[in-house]
Structures are given as C-alpha cells and as structure tokens.
Amino acid sequence: MCSFAAPSAHLLRGDGPCSVCPSPVRPLVIHRLGISGGCRRRGSSGWRWRCSSSEQKQKKPNRRRSEQVGTGDDVEGAGGPTVDPVGFLKRMRISNKVFAQFLRERYKALKDRKAEILTRFAELPEIAAGFELLGMHRHRQHRVDFMEWAPGARYCSIIGDFNEWSPTENSARDGHFGHDDFGYWLIILEDKLREGQEADEYFFQEYNYVDDYDKGDNGVSVDELLKRVSDEYWKPGEDHYKRTRFEVPAKLYEMIFGPNGPQTEEELGEILDAETRYKMWKESNEGDPSSNLSRFDVMDTGKEYDIYNIVEDPLSREKFRSRKPPLAYWIEMRKGRKAWLKKYLPAIPHGSKYRLYFNTPDGALERIPAWATRVFPGADGKQPYAVHWEPPPEQIYKWKNKRPKTPSTLRIYECHIGISGSQQNISSFKEFTANVLPHIKEAGYNVIKLIGIAEHKDYSSVGFKVTNFFAVSSRFGTPDDFKHLVDEAHGIGLLVFLDIVHSYAAADELVGLSHFDGSNDCFFHSGKRGHHKFWGTRMFKYGDIDVLHFLLSNLKWWVVEYQIDGFQFHSLSSMLYTHNGFATFSGDIEEYSNQYVDKDALIYLIMANEMLHDLHPDIITIAEDATFYPGLCEPTNEGGLGFDYFVNMSVSEMWLWFLENLPDQNWSMNKIVAGLVGNEQNLQKMLIYVENHNQSISGGKSFAEILLTRNHEVHTDSDNALARRRSSLYKLMKLITFTICGRAYLNFMGNEFGHPNRVEFPMSTNNDSFSLANRQWDLLKDEGLHSNIFNFDKDMMKLDEHEKILSRGSPSIHHVNDSTMVICYERGQFLFVFNFHPENSYENYIVGVEEGGEYQVILNSDEVQYGGGGQLKDFQYTQRTSNKRADGLRNSLALSMPARSAQVYKLTRILRV
Incomplete structure (x- = not known):
C-alpha cells in the first residue's frame, strides 16, 4: 500500500469536455500560477447546475469568474433570467424596508458565497458531487482510493479486518503529502498481487472489475492488440498522441515552458510576453522535421491571462475529426473479473469492517468515516464500525422500474420502517416492501414519506439524531434492500420522499460527526451556538464551504444512488434561528431578519433548492417550518427560498387544542375555518394534515386514542351507536382538512384506520419495551370500527384520484355558522x-x-359502510337548486344534514335560466 496526498483536483485543467456535459472548452488559459479552464453555465442565480442543449450550441466568450457572478439586483447576466431580491415582496404587496434590505443583503451574500465556492471548484455542480470523490472508490488502476476531510488531524489512516495494516506505518501523513491545503486526506489502497503473479507490463492495462463478469476475458495478449492498432488504425507517420484533445495544449505548454514548467510565480520569474516567447521558440525549432500534427499559432490579448488559441489547419482538423476513436481495441485489451480475481487480492474486499485512525494534537482518535455508505453504529454497547459496501458486479442491484411521473396533487403516506410491523421488534425493509407497500397502494396514496432512514445510533430518537448521513439504517437491512423498496414503490406508482435532517446532527463522537477530527468546529459551530439548547444535538456551520460540500452532496447522493423523488426538510426553525425556534413570535416581519436569523442557513437552503430543481427538475422539496418564514415557496430569483410546498403545522395543533380543551358542542366553526385556511396567498403550496408522527410518538396520544376513549360523554346508546358517534367526528376532521385547501395532504401510518395506540419507542423509561413500537394491522381483518374508518379514508383518496379535488382552485367559503x-x-x-x-x-x-x-x-360520511347511521335516503342524494338567494349567492339548495356528518356534492347538470 502507498499513501500520499493528491494534488488539488482543480489545479490543472486544460482543453476538454465539461464535467457535466460533452461541450468542448476551446481556449487554453495559462495563468501566471498555472493552468485553468472550465465550462461555465448560467442559471437562476448566476450559475446553472446542469447544461442545456441550447447552451451547448452557443459559443460565448470566456470571462473571468468575478465578472460572471454579477453584482446587480435586477439582471443576472446575458441569457439569464431577471433577478429581483425583493420580487416576491412586491408581488405580494408587502411593504417593509427592513426586511427588503435584509433580502438584498442576503442576495449579495449568496453571490459572494458562490464566488467563494468557485475559488475551490471549477464549476458550481462540483460542490454537490462530493460522493463521487470522497469516501472509498475503486480505481481502474488496481486500487481503492479513500479521501476524507479532516483539517484538524496530523495524519490519517484506515484500520480494519483486512491485510493487517498498521495505523502508523500505512497512513497519509502531514509533511509526507498526506493532505492538501483544505484538509482533505487521500490514502491509496493498492490491490495486492497474488503469490506467483507478476505485475502488468503496460501501465495502461486495465481490469474490468465493475462491468459484466466475463467481458474482456478473450485470451488476446496486449502486444497483439497494440500491433493490430498500429496496423489497422494508424496511418504511417501519424503521431499517436493526437488521439486525445488534452495532449495538444499540454504539448504546447511543454514546448514553450519546457518539460518541467513553472508552477508558482517565484519559479516563473521575469518572463517576456507570450508572442516574443513563441517567436523565439519557432526560430529555435526551424530545422525540425515536418510533423503530421495540425498547425497551430498563438494569439496574445495583452491581458493578465495569456490566451493561446489553437489554430488548426482545416484539412488536418477534418481528417482527424472524421475518424472514430479506437475504442474497440481498448475494450478488447481490458481483462474481466475472472482474470482480476485470478491475479489480485482486493485491497478492501466487499463487506470489510473498517474505521478511521486520526493522530491529532490531543491524541489518537478512531472515527467512522463521514462519507461511509454502510455503518453499524454500535448500539447496545458494541463498537461502531463502517463496512466497505462494494458488491461484485454480478450482485449489484439492477433497477427494474422507472420513476413515476410527478402527480398534480400529493397524497402522502408518512411511515417509519422500524415500527411498520405488527410484531414487537424492529421491522425491516423487506418486511415493509412485502406487507406495507400493497396496503399503501390499496389505501389510495401516491407518495410515501419515510422518516428515520439515515443511520442513527439512538433508535428512540425516531431517526432524527443522524450519525451517518450517507448510510441507510443498518437496523432495517442493507442498501440493496432499501433500493428494492424504492424500486417496488416506483413499480406500483408511488413516489418516495425522505424526511431529510440537515438542521442538526447527533452529538455522538465515536460514530457521528461531533469532534470528528479532534476539533470542535470541523462541521459545527463552536461554543454555545454549536449545540441545540434543548435537544442535545450539534448545529451545522452553514457558512463553511466544506460543510456545504457535505450537505449538498448528501442530497444528491440520495437522488442518484437511491432514486429518491423528494425531500421534506426537517425542522427548519432549529436551523434558521440562533435560538433554534424556541422564541415567542409577535408576528412582526422584522423578526425574520433580526440578529437571531442565520443568514448562512438561508443561503444553504436556497442553494439546495436550486441544485435539486436544476439537476433533477421533478424533485419535490417541502419545508417544515413552524414560524412560516416569508418566501418559503417563492422562486429564488424573486427573493424566495425555492421550496415546492410548506407544512402547515398549526392545523394539527388546532385540532389537538379543540379535542383536549372543549366539548364538541362548544367548537367554533369560524376558528376551524380560520385555522385551516390561514394565509390565502399560499393555499396551493400548503401541505396539510390532521396528525403526523409528532402527535403520537413518545408521550403524545394519537387522535384516535383521544376520540375513541373519551370519558366526558355519557350516552345511553348501544355500543355500536356510541362507536359511530366517536368515529364520526374523526371522519369530519379528516375530510375538511383534506378538501378545504392545498395540493398536498399527509397521513401518518395507521391513522387511516384510526390506530388506537400512540407510538412509544423502546427506551429506559419503559424498560426498552416494544409493546407500543408497532402497528396493529390485525384491526383491519375484522369488519367494525377500524375497517369502517379505513373505508372512509380510502374513498377520500379516491375522491381526489378520480375528481382531482386537491388540484382545484382555492375554496369559496360562503357559509360558516357557529350556532x-x-x-x-x-x-x-x-x-x-x-x-x-x-x-x-x-x-x-x-x-x-x-x-x-x-x-x-x-361521498357521504354517514353511510353504513363508514360506520354511519345511513340516515340519507336514495332520493336525497340528488338535489336541484332554487333561484332563491342565500349566503350572498344567486342560487340555493335545501339539504338534509345528519348530525356529525359531511357530504360532498358534485354539480352534474347545469340549469340555465
């Protein structure tokens, strides 16, 4: 094994394709401190996260980065959309000078942050592609590369159950090219030759480790293939290095500056201008024999950057462009896995356990890598460790189903894998896929939202105290098990959302990110600001480029690796304010821009939404914010944060207050309507629910438990009638919440049939009991109270599926009567x-x-199949209007309304007067 630091991936960039599109970058820019270049793409806030075909066709002059970021409020550059940092305030006619000035300052800070990013990354998309560089990755040159960010460590190594490596001898060390200037450590783990095997004669010899198992094992020697390339492909006298576009500018640089050209300003010293240097070089090489290379010349613009434009002879250029590259030969030269396994021992075999070893100023540390994709967090007193997850090609999960189209309305089924079974244990991905997914489809929902998926040590935290952001929870199964769950959900038409927790992280040190490299502020703020004052969690430092690199890459990882369709950003209040949302809000808009607001957190959310929506246009993002921060769902180029939906958490709180504080006959209809509708300007972007997981987890009661076990009502009805009375109010709460506003509705697992018990995860206070950490699916097997509630909930979902209720316009509320x-x-x-x-x-x-x-x-909630009394007769199901005015409208209906019931009428025939 050899260990050394890689040079910065962005120091040397030449003429070549963009990393995200095949468009060429023609000019070779030689700066006084090295070579740079890149594909620049405009977007809603100055840079695009992806390339469009139309832009690939347009040739624009190469400009300096500082010029491209832009400084104006209103125009974001040629070809880019208009940007107004206070646009949504103008459109919504909100007048507040203090908040408007805050938005302008935030926009300027956003541009400065992106300019800062571009000093480290040649393109903005690269900051969301960390998982392609960090962690463990197999390299085609017989090795595994490991890279980690730990600026506070003196040296870094990997220890585990493979090859008996030493944490001190086999390490990346400071002073021995262990890390770059930004604190990224690189360790190269070489595959070992088996006993009796010899190293390859040609350095470019590749082994096809990750593709088809047998491809390439054809017995043809490398010497034979090279001879065939020379005889069949190249014409006599052709220079072989013309095969790649990178080598021409590299050759030019070498010709002018020599084979070991200067890399620093000190090494460069005093030099003549580019044109003089080039003429001197041409004079010194007049006697050189002719070459088959295209002719090239130099143009000097006289600026700080020496711009060398390669001027090729048209005939020569066309000659080489018309020729297809010799890919067939190179593919045939590669050996398959059979040959690889015969010759090499893998540096880290699939399934190997490993940890990081850091030597720090305060002593030695062992940690779980921040980018690990498979982790066992060390619950029940066991030592935590990471697992190298690299299944052989024949075992890699192969996706069968495409992502479903994004529906116009969202009927979201919120669920937790661990409590989804009926047994008193932790359920698995496989059990959920087999047993719960069919139920969700039958119930009529079109989205599942999973909570607690990322790895966490404390099971009782419901999964919100995340320790390992790139790993699915090992309690539930393997990464492939989770992929199968997502694949099967897509196959039956369900989108899959994740509840993503980027608002804080677990405070665990052995397995989490806290004190990761021995320093207190690697990922998090130092001091009091780095700790949530009530939850005992760590708070991210959103202004740090490497933290942004980590979090943005994490979002993209779930989309790319697991084909996730959307995210609900958990508990934004805790990240947007230094008081973590635990403060009294008076309603003054200036409270959203005072000294307690974390501007860096807002900038991260803007960048996250821009990245997700630009790279993956169908992704849905949902904001969970109890403070209703202004502009949550407004476009980012108008000063908003860019979310698609926001969660109205106050509706559930309203229902809970009514249930716990007032008898049913004293409920106010006006207060119910006001609580449901809220801000009318945001109705179409509101995600609404009667209750989610918060109402029934760890201490609280589910609404069904409150309603179906009420003791303040005394009736002489029969048991069946009493059950109807108790469930009828529950159905009304569901139906009015579902239909009065918004395009998105959420239900927590089990509440669709009135699950009678709360959820309580095993913890010390309940003797680690699983008795309430499950779902009682057996209640649906018998006809009765719970199956009746489920029938009604299912037909509610069908109402939207067939009639598109949620996609209709805002409601016209014309009759609200408290008496x-x-x-x-x-x-x-x-x-x-x-x-x-x-x-x-x-x-x-x-x-x-x-x-x-x-x-x-x-739809009639009083029907017998829903547990109602069936008081409406058949002839009462169709009603005709009269021209008598009522409620300020020109027509009216005379309706029958059973107590505690609701009806949905559809206009089936229009009568013209």
Whole structure:
C-alpha cells in the first residue's frame, strides 16, 4: 500500500469536455500560477447546475469568474433570467424596508458565497458531487482510493479486518503529502498481487472489475492488440498522441515552458510576453522535421491571462475529426473479473469492517468515516464500525422500474420502517416492501414519506439524531434492500420522499460527526451556538464551504444512488434561528431578519433548492417550518427560498387544542375555518394534515386514542351507536382538512384506520419495551370500527384520484355558522357540507351555491359502510337548486344534514335560466 496526498483536483485543467456535459472548452488559459479552464453555465442565480442543449450550441466568450457572478439586483447576466431580491415582496404587496434590505443583503451574500465556492471548484455542480470523490472508490488502476476531510488531524489512516495494516506505518501523513491545503486526506489502497503473479507490463492495462463478469476475458495478449492498432488504425507517420484533445495544449505548454514548467510565480520569474516567447521558440525549432500534427499559432490579448488559441489547419482538423476513436481495441485489451480475481487480492474486499485512525494534537482518535455508505453504529454497547459496501458486479442491484411521473396533487403516506410491523421488534425493509407497500397502494396514496432512514445510533430518537448521513439504517437491512423498496414503490406508482435532517446532527463522537477530527468546529459551530439548547444535538456551520460540500452532496447522493423523488426538510426553525425556534413570535416581519436569523442557513437552503430543481427538475422539496418564514415557496430569483410546498403545522395543533380543551358542542366553526385556511396567498403550496408522527410518538396520544376513549360523554346508546358517534367526528376532521385547501395532504401510518395506540419507542423509561413500537394491522381483518374508518379514508383518496379535488382552485367559503355548527364551501364544481353538531340533524337546511343545477352526493360520511347511521335516503342524494338567494349567492339548495356528518356534492347538470 502507498499513501500520499493528491494534488488539488482543480489545479490543472486544460482543453476538454465539461464535467457535466460533452461541450468542448476551446481556449487554453495559462495563468501566471498555472493552468485553468472550465465550462461555465448560467442559471437562476448566476450559475446553472446542469447544461442545456441550447447552451451547448452557443459559443460565448470566456470571462473571468468575478465578472460572471454579477453584482446587480435586477439582471443576472446575458441569457439569464431577471433577478429581483425583493420580487416576491412586491408581488405580494408587502411593504417593509427592513426586511427588503435584509433580502438584498442576503442576495449579495449568496453571490459572494458562490464566488467563494468557485475559488475551490471549477464549476458550481462540483460542490454537490462530493460522493463521487470522497469516501472509498475503486480505481481502474488496481486500487481503492479513500479521501476524507479532516483539517484538524496530523495524519490519517484506515484500520480494519483486512491485510493487517498498521495505523502508523500505512497512513497519509502531514509533511509526507498526506493532505492538501483544505484538509482533505487521500490514502491509496493498492490491490495486492497474488503469490506467483507478476505485475502488468503496460501501465495502461486495465481490469474490468465493475462491468459484466466475463467481458474482456478473450485470451488476446496486449502486444497483439497494440500491433493490430498500429496496423489497422494508424496511418504511417501519424503521431499517436493526437488521439486525445488534452495532449495538444499540454504539448504546447511543454514546448514553450519546457518539460518541467513553472508552477508558482517565484519559479516563473521575469518572463517576456507570450508572442516574443513563441517567436523565439519557432526560430529555435526551424530545422525540425515536418510533423503530421495540425498547425497551430498563438494569439496574445495583452491581458493578465495569456490566451493561446489553437489554430488548426482545416484539412488536418477534418481528417482527424472524421475518424472514430479506437475504442474497440481498448475494450478488447481490458481483462474481466475472472482474470482480476485470478491475479489480485482486493485491497478492501466487499463487506470489510473498517474505521478511521486520526493522530491529532490531543491524541489518537478512531472515527467512522463521514462519507461511509454502510455503518453499524454500535448500539447496545458494541463498537461502531463502517463496512466497505462494494458488491461484485454480478450482485449489484439492477433497477427494474422507472420513476413515476410527478402527480398534480400529493397524497402522502408518512411511515417509519422500524415500527411498520405488527410484531414487537424492529421491522425491516423487506418486511415493509412485502406487507406495507400493497396496503399503501390499496389505501389510495401516491407518495410515501419515510422518516428515520439515515443511520442513527439512538433508535428512540425516531431517526432524527443522524450519525451517518450517507448510510441507510443498518437496523432495517442493507442498501440493496432499501433500493428494492424504492424500486417496488416506483413499480406500483408511488413516489418516495425522505424526511431529510440537515438542521442538526447527533452529538455522538465515536460514530457521528461531533469532534470528528479532534476539533470542535470541523462541521459545527463552536461554543454555545454549536449545540441545540434543548435537544442535545450539534448545529451545522452553514457558512463553511466544506460543510456545504457535505450537505449538498448528501442530497444528491440520495437522488442518484437511491432514486429518491423528494425531500421534506426537517425542522427548519432549529436551523434558521440562533435560538433554534424556541422564541415567542409577535408576528412582526422584522423578526425574520433580526440578529437571531442565520443568514448562512438561508443561503444553504436556497442553494439546495436550486441544485435539486436544476439537476433533477421533478424533485419535490417541502419545508417544515413552524414560524412560516416569508418566501418559503417563492422562486429564488424573486427573493424566495425555492421550496415546492410548506407544512402547515398549526392545523394539527388546532385540532389537538379543540379535542383536549372543549366539548364538541362548544367548537367554533369560524376558528376551524380560520385555522385551516390561514394565509390565502399560499393555499396551493400548503401541505396539510390532521396528525403526523409528532402527535403520537413518545408521550403524545394519537387522535384516535383521544376520540375513541373519551370519558366526558355519557350516552345511553348501544355500543355500536356510541362507536359511530366517536368515529364520526374523526371522519369530519379528516375530510375538511383534506378538501378545504392545498395540493398536498399527509397521513401518518395507521391513522387511516384510526390506530388506537400512540407510538412509544423502546427506551429506559419503559424498560426498552416494544409493546407500543408497532402497528396493529390485525384491526383491519375484522369488519367494525377500524375497517369502517379505513373505508372512509380510502374513498377520500379516491375522491381526489378520480375528481382531482386537491388540484382545484382555492375554496369559496360562503357559509360558516357557529350556532348550527355548519360549514359549507365550494371548490370548482364541488360543494362540501359539514354538520359538526353532535346531536342536531337538519332537514331542508338552506345553503347558497354559485351555479344553478342538479347536485349529486358522491361521498357521504354517514353511510353504513363508514360506520354511519345511513340516515340519507336514495332520493336525497340528488338535489336541484332554487333561484332563491342565500349566503350572498344567486342560487340555493335545501339539504338534509345528519348530525356529525359531511357530504360532498358534485354539480352534474347545469340549469340555465
């Protein structure tokens, strides 16, 4: 094994393709301190994260980075969209000078941050591609490369259950090219020759380790193939190094500066201008024999940068461009895995256990790599370790299904893998795929949102205290098991979202990121700001380029590796404010721009949304923020944060307050409507729910548990009637929440059938019991209360699937009566009628409608199959309007409304007067 530091990946860049598109970069730019170049792409905020075909066709002059980032508020550059940092305030007619000035300063800070990034990365997309460089990666030259970021370590090595390596002898050391200027350590782990085998004669000999198992094992020797290339491909006298476009500018640089050209300004010294140097070189080489190379010349612009444009002879250029590269020969030269396994022992075999060893100023440390993709976190007192996950090609998971198209409305089923089984243990990915996915499809949902997927040591934290951000939880199965889950979900038309926790991290040190390299501020703030004051977690330092590199790459990793379709960003309040959201908000907009707001966190969220939406246009992002930060779902080029939806957490809190504090007959209909509708300008971007995991996990009760075990009601009804009364209110809460606003609705696993118990993860306070850490699916096998609730919930989902209820416009709420406890509103051609009164039924109750005609009931919560009384008769399911005005509308209906029931009417026939 050899260990050394790689030079910065961005120091040497020449004429070649863009890293994200095949478009060429023609000019060779030789700066006084080296060679640079790159493919620059414009975007909504100055840079694009991907290349478009139209841009590849346009040739634009190469400009300096500082010129391309831009400094104006209103125009973001030629070809780019207009940018107004306060655009959404103008559009929404919000006038506040302090907040507007904050948005302008934030926009300037965003541009400065991107300019800072471009001093380290040649292109903005590279900051989201860390997983392609860091961690462990097999190199085609018989080795495994490992790179990690640990600026506080003196040297770094890998120790594990392979090859008996020493943490001191086999390491990357400071002073021995162990790390670069940014604190990135590189260790090269070489595959070992088996006993009796000899090293390859040709350095370019490759072994096809990661492709088809038998490809390349054809017995043809390298010498024979090289002779065939010379005889069949190259014409006599042709220079072989013309095969790649990189070697021409490299040759030119070598000719002018010599084979060991200067790399620093001190080495360069005083030099003549480029044109004089070039003429001197041509005079000194006048006697050289003629070459088959294309002719080239030099143009000097006289600027700080010497621009060398390669001027090729047209005939020669066309000659070589028309020839296909000799790929077939090189492929035939490669050996397959059979030959590789016969000759080499892998540096780190698949499944090997390993850890990082750091020598720090405070002593030696062992850590789990930050970029590890398979980790066992060391629960139950065991030592944590990472696992090298590199299945052989014949075992690599092969995706079968494509991502479904993004639906116009989201019906989200929130679930936790570990508690998804009925047994008192931790359920697995395989069990969830086999047992729960079919139920979700039957229930009518089109998205699953998974919580607690990333690796975490503390199971009782529900998975929110993440220790390893690139690894799926080992409790649930392997990475391939999770891929199979996502694949099967896609196969039945379900999108898969993750609850992503980038707002904080676990404080664990042996397995997490805290004190990762011995320093307190590697990933996190130092001092009090680096610790969440209530949750005992660590707070990320969002202004650090390497932290951005880590978090943005993590988002892209889940999309690329596991084909995730969307993210809900967990607990933004804890990251947006230095008080972690634990403060009283008076409603003053200036509270969103005062000294407690973390501007760096806002910039990270803007960059995350721009990156995700530009690289993967169909990705959905959801903001979970209890403070309703202004501009959550507004475009980033108008001063917003760029999310697609935001979570309205106050609705669930409203229902809980009513359930715990007021008898049903005292509920206020006006307060219910006000709590549901909220800010009317954001209705179409609102994700709404009756209850999610928060209401029923660790201490709280589920709403079904509250409703179905109420003791303040005393009735003489039969048990069946009492059960109907208890479940009817639950159905009304669900239906009005589902239909009154928004394009997205969420339900937590089990609540679709009224799961009777809360969730409580095993912990010391309950003697590590699993009795409440599961779901009682058996309740659906018997006809009764829970199957009736499920039937209603399922038909609610069908209502949107068939009638596109959630994609209709904003509701027209025209009848809200606290005394009768009736609410009526229209949404498109649908009328929704709710009677919340626990005892009073109404006959010929007059409500107004906009359009005259015949209205037919398409959903009735009082039907017997839903556990209702079935009081509506068949002839009452179709009603015709009268021209008598009501509720300020020109038409009205006289309806029957059973107590505690709701009906959805559809306009089936329009009557014109």
